[in-house]
Amino acid sequence: MADLETVRSELLDNLFAAFNRHDGAAVMACMTDDIVFDAAAGPDSCGRRINGRADVRAAFEATWGGMPDVSWECTRHAVFGDRALSEWIFRATAPDGRRIEVQGCDLFSFRGDKICTKSAFRKDRPPQPAASGSAAR
Numbered sequence: 001m002a003d004l005e006t007v008r009s010e011l012l013d014n015l016f017a018a019f020n021r022h023d024g025a026a027v028m029a030c031m032t033d034d035i036v037f038d039a040a041a042g043p044d045s046c047g048r049r050i051n052g053r054a055d056v057r058a059a060f061e062a063t064w065g066g067m068p069d070v071s072w073e074c075t076r077h078a079v080f081g082d083r084a085l086s087e088w089i090f091r092a093t094a095p096d097g098r099r100i101e102v103q104g105c106d107l108f109s110f111r112g113d114k115i116c117t118k119s120a121f122r123k124d125r126p127p128q129p130a131a132s133g134s135a136a137r
Helices: 004-021 024-028 053-066
Strands: 031-044 047-051 071-080 083-093 099-111 114-122
Touching: 004 024, 004 071, 004 083, 004 099, 004 114, 024 031, 024 053, 031 053, 047 053
Parallel strands: 031 114
Antiparallel strands: 031 047, 071 083, 083 099, 099 114
């Protein structure tokens, strides 16, 4: 049987695959019922804190709905005990047609084999003009 750190690393792989499929049920299957998500941007020092499965899922679905091509290219996971770090590149087309491509990371806490906190950090880079004559990714 795999050790808990391996299980948690595989959970993060599953989480990012679900994010990239825009699969709310699969994303939430990786999280506890009382998940706390600190979004990268918002009015508070933590960004915007969102609590509980329903509200966290709604926040992710709003991102997918507002940027239908959004993706996270995960470049590395590091799991250490009940904490983890995932590094990624966020790519999307903003609603106004401009491209977003920024690096970021998530800090996670686990309870057992589920994620109980997710705190997102993302570089602050203005969206880039859409390339003329090229299709959005």
